[in-house]
Amino acid sequence: MAEFSASVYQNEFLPDGGTDVNAIVTLTCSGAGAAGQTGGGDAGEIIIVDTSGSMGRTKLEAAKTAAAAAVDQVIDGTWFAVVAGSHQAYLAYPPVRSGAGLVRMDAAARHGAHQAIAQFRADGGTAMGTWLTLAGRLFDSVPALAQRHAILLTDGENHNETPEQLSTAIAGVAGRFQCDCRGVGVDWQVAEVRRIAQALLGSVDIIPDAAQMQQVFAELMQRSMGRGVAEAQLRVWAPQGAEVLFVRQVAPTVEDLSARRTPVNALTSGYPTGSWGDESRDFHVSVRLAAKGLGQEQLASRVQLVVGEQVVAQGLVKARWSDDDSLTTRINPEVAHYTGQTELAEAIQDGLAAKAVGDEETATTKLGRAVQLAAATGNDEATSKLRKVVDIDDPDTGTVRLRRAVDKADEMALDTASTKTTRVRTQG
Structure with a gap:
């Protein structure tokens, strides 16, 4: 059974008149188990492969191998499907026209999926919104699913839909499934694919070489199969009259959750975090309070992780007003670190x-x-990727020169990695 723990890092001391409280809350899960195997409901997986004409023979053959590798990692009993996408989307496997659009994985289904993937042909344009919409309908065809995850591969820009059409499609499936997105080669738009991944609580990355696809897909599916906690919600309580300025996930990636807020009650808001495996995530919570007198204390926020309706971990964020400068001017290293990491992502983009x-x-x-x-x-990862785009004269002052000849793949790798963070070295 999954076990959770919470740790809070903050400087709780505020100066006279101080109002803003910042804290990093680390939530850790262990013993998560396997997707769909822990009694919390069934899991569903959909593999979405770009089969547009731009894929060509080399990339499509590699994509076939990668999709088959992902199929091999799906645990028996998991509901799954394979979608081929071009300027339209079609259900490649299972071969059904009505009823459930997914089938439970077993030896026969695995063989059938391999055969269907082998028949992929590169043709047509790119309309990722239609791929997402079909995936949403397929997941909805199995109401018992508690966990829904997709992998989406593309190699090109979304030429066959307007930006508005893609936005509508993304909005239509947000909250219905999670999606990890990968772009192969350099002819796709990072910002476009990032929009999909962020809205669907997933990740985005580049696969520079088609030969790397098989390993990437296998690892993505292994990771998904290791998320035995189907869904968890971060809940943030703040006292009457307080304002929650923002809630961000800051590790392992920067994701601003503020716009995903849903009210739980008058003083509590909920934020989706998707499914969990054995992992730790850090969240930055910022709350503005009404200032109190020197020597007074107040609970600034109660941060909880909730699975179903059960609180599985809780951290308390506190505030104490003091006239001791040695206390109030102390900068918490975790808060400072992740504030810098968030600014780093914005600066790169x-x-x-x-x-x-x-x-x-x-x-x-x-x-x-x-x-x-x-x-x-x-x-260090960001520094290494930045060196491929700029010549660094002095890292301490940020003195750089733009490199004249930059490989587009290196630029895209820097962009996709911009939201990946490192943990503060002093944390523990």
Whole structure:
């Protein structure tokens, strides 16, 4: 049975007149078990493969191998389906026209899925919104599903739908399933695919070489099959008159959850976190209180993780007003670290966007700031990827020069990795 724990990192001391309380809440799950096997309901998996004409023979053959590898990782008893996507979407497996659009995995189903994947042909355009809409309908055809996850692969831009049509499709499936997205090659748009992944509580990354697809797909499915907690909600209580400024996941990736808020009661808000395996996640909660007198204390927030309607972990965020400068000016290392990591993600994305439109001055400033933040927060992966886009003269001051010849795959890898964070070294 899954066990959860919570730890809170903050400086609870506020100066006279101080109002804003910031805390990092670390939530850890162990013993999560396997998806669909823990008695919490069935799990469903859909593999969505781009079969548009731009895939060509080499990428499509690699995608077939990758999809088959993902099928091999699906646990017996899991409901699953395979979708082929171009300017339209079709159900490649199981071969049904009515009733349940997914089938339980067993040896016969695995063989049938392999045969269906082998028949993929590259043809047509790209309309990812239709792929997502079909996946939503397929998941809905099995009402007993407690856990719904998809893997989406694309190699190109969404040319056969307007941005508005894609937005409508994303909004239509948000909250209905999670989706990890991968782009192969360099002809797809990171921002476009990131929109899908973020809305569907998933991840986005680049597969620079088609030969890497098989390993990536197998690992994605293994990870999904290891999430035995189907769904958990982060709940944040704040006292009467207080304002929750924001709620962000800050590790392992930066995801602003504020816009996903749903009211639980007058003082409590809920935020979706999706399914959980054996892992730790860090959340940054910021609350604005009414200032109290020196020496007074107040509970600023109660942060809970809820599975079903059961509270499985809880952390308390506190506030104490003091006139002792040695206490009130102390910067909590966890809060400082993740504030820097959040700014790092924004600096990378803003810098690359400026570079794309030829604004070299802004690009240099933003990417220089990113280099500075990556060095300060110990994010070695970000520093390594930034070095492929800029020449670093001084990481401490963020003095950089844009490189004239940059591999597009390196630029896209930096973009997709911008939201990945490192844990604060002093945490423990």
